[in-house]
Amino acid sequence: MNYSEFKKDIIAYSKTIGIDKIGFTTPNPFTEMKNLLIRQEELDYQSGFEEKDIEKRVNPSLLFNQPRSIISIALAYPSKMKEAPRSKEGERRGIFCRASWGTDYHVVLRDRLQKLETYILSRVPDARMKSMVDTGELVDRAVAERAGVGWSGKNCSIITPEFGSYVYLGEMITNLPFAPDEPMQEGCGTCNKCVDVCPTGALIQGGQLDAKRCIAFLTQTKGFLPDEFRGKIGNRLYGCDTCQTVCPKNKGIDVHHHIEMEPDPEIAKPLLLPLLTMSNREFNETYGHVSGSWRGKKPIQRNAILALAHFKERAAVEVLIHLLKTDPRPVIRGTAAWALGKIGGKEAYEALKLYREKEQDQEVVGEIEKGLRFFDPELAER
Template identity: 75%
Template structure:
C-alpha cells in the first residue's frame, strides 16, 4: 500500500468536503501534555468537564487497538457578525462567544470526519478509525499542535497562520501508518497581550489556564456565580473571546467559508429580557442548535440577569422583580435579587425588603441582603 499517495488523496478530498486544514501525526504518547495535565490537576486548575482519566487523554492505545496515526482537522469560523443588532436602553442584548455562532461545531466536525472516514474506508476497506470532537478522550489541541495545524498559543488556543485561532478542531485515530507532518514553530514570542487583558486573571502564565477563573468556564456553571466574577462577566451569556480578540495573530482574520457557521444575529446576540421568562420548549427550539445551549437554559438565564445588572437597566426591574418573586429555582431568584440591588432605586429597595420577609431559602436570603447592601451603597 502506498500510504504517501493515500495521504495526498486524503488531503485533496478534505478540501473538497470543506475541511480548511488537515495534518497527520503519530499515535505516540503525548508526553508533554501528560505532564501539563498532571500539573493542572495538582493546582486545581481543571474545569471538571474534561475526561477525568489523564492516561486516556495522552495514550491513544488505551482507547484504540494498535493505533498507527492520528489525523487532525480544522474548520475556520467567522469572527465578525454581519448586521449585528445594537444593544440600547430598554433593549439590552447579551452575546454568545464566536465558537457558539451558527450550528453546533460538534455536528459540523462530526459530519466532515464521517465523510473522511468513508473516503478512507473506500480506499482501504480493512481500515479501523475512531473520530472525536471536543468531548472525546484525546486533547484536540495537543493533537492539532503535533500534527502541524498550528502552534499552541499563550492563550491556550491553537493558532494557525491562515485563520488565527478562529478554528474548530477534531481528530481521527487510524490503523494506517501515515507519515507525520512537522509541528509548527511557536510564534507568540514576547507578546503577552492575552495574559495582560484576561478579565479574571485566568491565564496565569503563557499556555497555563486556571479554568476555575476562566469566564468561558464560569458562564457554563449552574450555581451562584462567585461575587468576584459577577461584575467581570459583562453581557456574556456563553463563553469569552477576550484572549482571542486581542491576539495580534487574529487581526483581520474573518472567514465565512461555511454557511452552517454563520450566526443568526438574534440568537448570537439576543435580547436579554425575553430570556428571563423563556420556556424550555422555546429555548430548545430557538437555541438548541448552538453549542452554547448544551448546559440548558439555566446558566444562560443567570448570565442574562447579571448582564442586565451590568447595564444597570432600570427598564428590566419589573422582569427581575417577577423572577425574584416567582421563579422556583433559588439560583435564579437569588441572582435576580442581587441584580435588583445592583440596578438600585427606591422601587428596588422596597421590593427587596418585601422579598426578604417572604423568602425561606437561606442562600436566596443572603443574596437579597447583598442586593440591599448594593442598593444602599449606590445612594
C-alpha cells in the same frame, strides 16, 4: 497501497468537503501534555468537564487497538457578525462567544470526519478509525500541535498562520501508517497580550489556564456565580473571546467558509429580557442547535440577569421582581435579587425589603441582603 500517495489524496479530498486544514501525526503518547495535565490537577486548575483519566487523554493506545496514525482536522469559523444588532437602553442584548455561532460545531466537525472516514473506507475497506471532537478523550490541541496544524498559543488555543485561533479541531485515530507531518515553530514570541488582558486573571501565564477562573467556564456553571466574577462577566451569556480578540495573529481574520457556522444575529446577540421568561420548549426550539445551549437555559438566564445588572437596565426591574417572587429556582431568585440591588431605584429597594421577610431559602436571603447593601436607605426614596 502507497500510503504516501494516499495521504496526498486524502489531503486533496479534505478540501472538497470543507476541511480547512489537515495534518498527520504519530499515535505516540503525548508526554508533554501529560506532564502539563498532572500539574494542572495538582494546582486544581481543571474545570471538571474534562475526562478524569489523564492517561486516556494522552495515550491513543488506550482508546484504539494498535493505532498507527492520527489525522487532525481544523475548520475555520467567522470572527465578525454581519448586521449585528445594537444593544441600547430598554433593548439590552447579550452575546454568545464566536464558538457558539451557527450550528453546534460538534455536529459540523462530526459531519466532516464521517465523510473523511467514508472516503478512506472506499479506498481501504478494512481500515479502522475512531473520530473525536472535543468531547472525546484526547486533547485536541496536543494532536493538532504535533500534526502541524498550528502552534499552541499563550492563550491555550491552537493558532494557525492562515486562520489565527478561530478554528475548531477534531481528530481521527487510524490503523493506517501515514507519515507524520512536522510540528510548527511557536509563533507568539514575546507577545503577552492575552495574559495581560484576561478579565479574571485565568491565564496564569502563557499556556497555563486556571479553568475555574475562566469566564468561558464560569458562564457554563449552574450555581450562583462567585461575587468576585459578577462584575467581570459583562453581557456574556456563554463563553469569552477576549484572549482571541486581542491576539495580533487574529487581526484582520474573518473567515466565512461554512454556511452552518454563520450566526443568526438574533440568536448570537439576543435581547436579554425575553430570555428571562422563556419556557424550556421555547429555549430548545430557539437555541437548541447552538453549542452554547448544552447546559440548558438556567446558566444562560442567570448570565442574562447579570448582564442586565451590568447595564443597570431599569426596564428590567419589573421582570426581576417577578422572578424574585415566583421563580422556583433559588439561583435565579437570588441572582435577580442581587441584580435589583445593582440596578437600584425605589421599586427595587421595596421589593428586596418585602421578599427578605418572605424568602425561605437561606442562600437567596443572603443574595437579598447583598442587594440591599447596594442601597443607602436615605437615598432610596429619590
